[in-house]
Amino acid sequence: MKIVVLKFGGTSVGTIKKIKKVADIIADYKKKKYKVIVVSSAMSGVTNELIKKSFEISDNFSYSEYDVLVSSGEQVACSLIAGRLIHKGYKSRSWLSWQVPILTVGVHKNSRINQINRSKILKYLNNGGIPIITGFQGINNENRITTIGRGGSDASAILIAKFFKAERCIIYTDVEGVFTTDPNKLKKAKKIKEISYEEMLEMASLGAKVMQPVSIQDARLNRINIEVRSSFIKKSGTLITKRSNIINNRIVTGISCTQNDSKVSLIGVKDKPGVAAAIFKPLSKNLINVDMVVQNISANGKETDLTFTIKTEDLNKTKKIIQQNKNLNYRNLIFEKNVSKISVIGVGMITTPGVTFRMFQTLANKGINIKVISTSEIKISVLIDKKNTQKALIALHKEFKLDQKK
Amino acid sequence: MKIVVLKFGGTSVGTIKKIKKVADIIADYKKKKYKVIVVSSAMSGVTNELIKKSFEISDNFSYSEYDVLVSSGEQVACSLIAGRLIHKGYKSRSWLSWQVPILTVGVHKNSRINQINRSKILKYLNNGGIPIITGFQGINNENRITTIGRGGSDASAILIAKFFKAERCIIYTDVEGVFTTDPNKLKKAKKIKEISYEEMLEMASLGAKVMQPVSIQDARLNRINIEVRSSFIKKSGTLITKRSNIINNRIVTGISCTQNDSKVSLIGVKDKPGVAAAIFKPLSKNLINVDMVVQNISANGKETDLTFTIKTEDLNKTKKIIQQNKNLNYRNLIFEKNVSKISVIGVGMITTPGVTFRMFQTLANKGINIKVISTSEIKISVLIDKKNTQKALIALHKEFKLDQKK
Numbered sequence: 001m002k003i004v005v006l007k008f009g010g011t012s013v014g015t016i017k018k019i020k021k022v023a024d025i026i027a028d029y030k031k032k033k034y035k036v037i038v039v040s041s042a043m044s045g046v047t048n049e050l051i052k053k054s055f056e057i058s059d060n061f062s063y064s065e066y067d068v069l070v071s072s073g074e075q076v077a078c079s080l081i082a083g084r085l086i087h088k089g090y091k092s093r094s095w096l097s098w099q100v101p102i103l104t105v106g107v108h109k110n111s112r113i114n115q116i117n118r119s120k121i122l123k124y125l126n127n128g129g130i131p132i133i134t135g136f137q138g139i140n141n142e143n144r145i146t147t148i149g150r151g152g153s154d155a156s157a158i159l160i161a162k163f164f165k166a167e168r169c170i171i172y173t174d175v176e177g178v179f180t181t182d183p184n185k186l187k188k189a190k191k192i193k194e195i196s197y198e199e200m201l202e203m204a205s206l207g208a209k210v211m212q213p214v215s216i217q218d219a220r221l222n223r224i225n226i227e228v229r230s231s232f233i234k235k236s237g238t239l240i241t242k243r244s245n246i247i248n249n250r251i252v253t254g255i256s257c258t259q260n261d262s263k264v265s266l267i268g269v270k271d272k273p274g275v276a277a278a279i280f281k282p283l284s285k286n287l288i289n290v291d292m293v294v295q296n297i298s299a300n301g302k303e304t305d306l307t308f309t310i311k312t313e314d315l316n317k318t319k320k321i322i323q324q325n326k327n328l329n330y331r332n333l334i335f336e337k338n339v340s341k342i343s344v345i346g347v348g349m350i351t352t353p354g355v356t357f358r359m360f361q362t363l364a365n366k367g368i369n370i371k372v373i374s375t376s377e378i379k380i381s382v383l384i385d386k387k388n389t390q391k392a393l394i395a396l397h398k399e400f401k402l403d404q405k406k
Numbered sequence: 407m408k409i410v411v412l413k414f415g416g417t418s419v420g421t422i423k424k425i426k427k428v429a430d431i432i433a434d435y436k437k438k439k440y441k442v443i444v445v446s447s448a449m450s451g452v453t454n455e456l457i458k459k460s461f462e463i464s465d466n467f468s469y470s471e472y473d474v475l476v477s478s479g480e481q482v483a484c485s486l487i488a489g490r491l492i493h494k495g496y497k498s499r500s501w502l503s504w505q506v507p508i509l510t511v512g513v514h515k516n517s518r519i520n521q522i523n524r525s526k527i528l529k530y531l532n533n534g535g536i537p538i539i540t541g542f543q544g545i546n547n548e549n550r551i552t553t554i555g556r557g558g559s560d561a562s563a564i565l566i567a568k569f570f571k572a573e574r575c576i577i578y579t580d581v582e583g584v585f586t587t588d589p590n591k592l593k594k595a596k597k598i599k600e601i602s603y604e605e606m607l608e609m610a611s612l613g614a615k616v617m618q619p620v621s622i623q624d625a626r627l628n629r630i631n632i633e634v635r636s637s638f639i640k641k642s643g644t645l646i647t648k649r650s651n652i653i654n655n656r657i658v659t660g661i662s663c664t665q666n667d668s669k670v671s672l673i674g675v676k677d678k679p680g681v682a683a684a685i686f687k688p689l690s691k692n693l694i695n696v697d698m699v700v701q702n703i704s705a706n707g708k709e710t711d712l713t714f715t716i717k718t719e720d721l722n723k724t725k726k727i728i729q730q731n732k733n734l735n736y737r738n739l740i741f742e743k744n745v746s747k748i749s750v751i752g753v754g755m756i757t758t759p760g761v762t763f764r765m766f767q768t769l770a771n772k773g774i775n776i777k778v779i780s781t782s783e784i785k786i787s788v789l790i791d792k793k794n795t796q797k798a799l800i801a802l803h804k805e806f807k808l809d810q811k812k
Contacts, residue, residue, distance in 0.1 A: 016462040050482065056422040057486050058493035065492065068485035068500050072478040076456065079474035080463050086471065087464035094474050098504060099549055143505055 002167040003035045003125070007135065007157035010044035011174040012231035013077045019043075022231060023084035025172065026130060030090060035125045037164060039135045039157040040081055042073025063108035067137070067147045071097070074134035074153070082132045092130040095121065097137045098145070102156070104138035110149035113138055113156065116163040133160065154215040162222040169224050171211065172231035177238030178203060178210050180402040181255040186393055188403045192253060193236075196243040199253045202345045202379045216240065243347055251348035251355060252400035257389055258341045261291065262312045263371065264322070268331030271304040278327045279306065286321060288314045292341060292381060294372050303331075307372055309383065312337055339371065340389040343381040344396060356380055362399045368392055409531070409572040410440045413541065413563035416450035417580040418637035419483045425449075428637060429490035431578065432536060436496060441531045443570060445541045445563040446487055448479025469514035473543070473553045477503075480540035480559070488538045498536040501527065503543045504551070508562070510544035516555035519544055519562065522569040539566065560621035568628040575630050577617065578637035583644030584609060584616050586808040587661045592799055594809045598659060599642075602649040605659045608751045608785045622646065649753055657754035657761060658806035663795055664747045667697070668718045669777065670728070674737030677710040684733045685712065692727060694720045698747060698787060700778050709737075713778055715789065718743055745777065746795040749787040750802060762786055768805045774798055 006026060013019050022040075029036045050070050054061040078094035085092035100121060104111035121131050135153025140146050148155055154171060161169035176191055178200065183189040195203070197220035201213055210228050219226050219240065229237025243249075269275055276295070283290055292309045310318055319335060322328065349355045359380055363370060368391065372383040384392055397403055412432060419425050428446075435442045456476050460467040484500035491498035506527060510517035527537050541559025546552050554561055560577060567575035582597055584606065589595040601609070603626035607619055616634050625632050625646065635643025649655075675681055682701070689696055699714045716724055725741060728734065755761045765786055769776060774797065778789035790798055803809055 016459060019463065053422060053482075053486060054489060057425065057489045060493065062489050062492040065485040065489040065500060068502070069482060069489070072481045072485075075478045075481070076459075076475060079471040079478075080459060083460060083463045083468050083471040083475070086468040087466065094471060096474070096551075145502075 001035050003164050005037045005157050005161040005166045005169040007039040007171050009173045010041040012172045013040055014044035019080050020084055036130050038132045040077045041135050041153040043077050046073040067108050067145045071137045071145045074136055078132040078134050091128050095131045095133045097134050098139045102138035104140055104146045108146055111146035113159045151212045151215040154211055158215055158218045158224050161224045170227045176230045177228050192238050194239045194246045195253055196347050198378055199345050199347055200240045203254050249348045251352045252344045252346040254345050255396050256343050260312045261309045261339050262315045263309050263336040263339045265307040265334040266330040267305050268303045269306050270329050271302055282321050288318055292374050294374050338386040339383050340386045341381050341383055342392050343379050345379045347378050349378055362395050366391055366395050407441050409570050411443045411563050411567040411572045411575040413445040413577050415579045416447045418578045419446055420450035425486050426490055442536050444538045446483045447541050447559040449483050452479040473514050473551045477543045477551045480542055484538040484540050496536055497534050501537045501539045503540050504545045508544035510546055510552045514552055517552035519565045557618045557621040560617055564621055564624045564630050567630045576633045582636045583634050598644050600645045600652045601659055602753050604784055605751050605753055606646045609660050655754045657758045658750045658752035660751050661802050662749050666718045667715045667745050668721045669715050669742040669745045671713040671740040672736040673711050674709045675712050676735050688727050694724055698780050700780050744792040745789050746792045747787050747789055748798050749785050751785045753784050755784055768801050772797055772801050
């Protein structure tokens, strides 16, 4: 009998009614003769309420007590799910992270799952039970509750899938899956049936908020097949898997775009080692997230131009930091608000020449000027005027045949 | 250095503001060079909210998952208290029952604390820490969370005081202490400085809702000095201790009265073994709480009269049960609504003759008819017309000098 891990996010267990629905979904897998392991987040809103309380207690609330506080949210959700399954006649129980146990390393509020003890859960599965495990948390070697930082319950589910050698890890959430582009921005966006980890990583970091990059990376490293699907609509979702599992690769899988970006260009920077570091170190220190970075080869071997993008909300802060930076030499400094980054992503690009050209031609045909270009193995990103974003999105989505059902 | 156990009830930690106040109280004891162990309930309202959720999930919610669910409430409260103490510069942390551990026996939702592992907490105390322990819960021998039934967090605090040989267990609550009678019923009610366990037991079971009888009994058996006091007003409360510790015993310590009682009399019942059982077994089965039971000696050796009281809300149910009971023989059945039980309580009675007479005389002087009398070593209870309750209370409170400050 194969093991499947089902993970439910906060919105999926956000109300009692939804928890009942979740129990029905779990029961369906049990009927299909799977060994089912469930991982749940806290009911939506609960964690934020608890965090709000911690702020009211102290603007510098203890990290270790923070973990005790917020971990109670998953405890509540898991007991309610288990309670519902028991009500439906199934053998089920909540498993708190200290009961499994799930061992973590690292600091409070930002731990990593290091080891999951399999014996008790395996015994419970073999006896026909459905374990409901608290996501987002573990215990450290001092027997204290920890929470895992980035990735949250998704990361828990993926590592549980790894340790139990699950056939699949299904992430139930409030979206139907991963789309060719943001359906809120483009109605013609289509759900992607299968996507590689690498593409998904590019999609995720570019704004498809389905899963956190760190969790996708965990899945990729451990070769866990993930399905992202809706807990509200009974439709298959998107399978995130390794490239070789995807038979019918499109050239371009998805298009993502950012908004509210600003461009910063340093013209005539000395072309010598350490310059980029001198620019980006103080930005990083001030928690300014630098996205695209482009530097052209030096024309005369002495000077170069360096361009990068940041969120527009960080623009003023960035201006100050650069202008006050005594370690920098440049001839000119140019800031530009209201730019957008638009990226086409697809592993098919590697083997298909001319994708770059088709992208540029499509934009040119629409009279859209490209400000900056940056490419990776499976992604081409360009910077354009913000006002052209929608026009570009429509044109590229059509050009790469993403409007068509696969 | 002496150990003191401070227990805070749900209303004492009901808001963030109150939790901050609680942290100040704890800090005061720490400054007085006590080793302080704190036990906390859940924030008021939280447990009921969780129970409501469980009902929505199932009208027969799993008992073991119920314990997981509701125990989260104390976890939240303890982390917030510890967080506040840390904010104030103290060494503190939450201790969940599985971390101590606190071991229980018995069934879910109704376990009893059996053993408390002292080593970790003692080490923590010796290192200057203030442990904040979750009340109302423990773990069983299967490593599952349990909650203790009656007594709740009070019982946890008292047993922690026992295992750690605490000098005193202070129950912080929303009342100032134990009063000579319900201050809501009689303005002249005075706070009692010291009361014996036995008196407190009678007071508690008669309606002084300060502490549950089971917790007082635990304290009595383990000779734990309990102080009940308010977490909102800085005033000494009531010390509950053993009789011999109380120097200045009054004859009567307190007066309590019940309302909404009904009286049931079976006239001419056969005076033979098993009759009382035949009457009360079906009542008990139907969860009808029988309070006062009085049976006089048989005048002719064949027949007797039996009277008992119940809550008026149970009257119709009780009528049916008795009338349909085929095992009963009686000549007449009398029901009387609107009766009150008024009781005077005091260990001083044992050594002071004439208390009964004084009580009866006082009531007679006010023209109040006594329907039924029942006495124990330290208590005299009478049944009177409900309409006379207040008059009786005022007269008796004055007669036994409870109006005067002690």
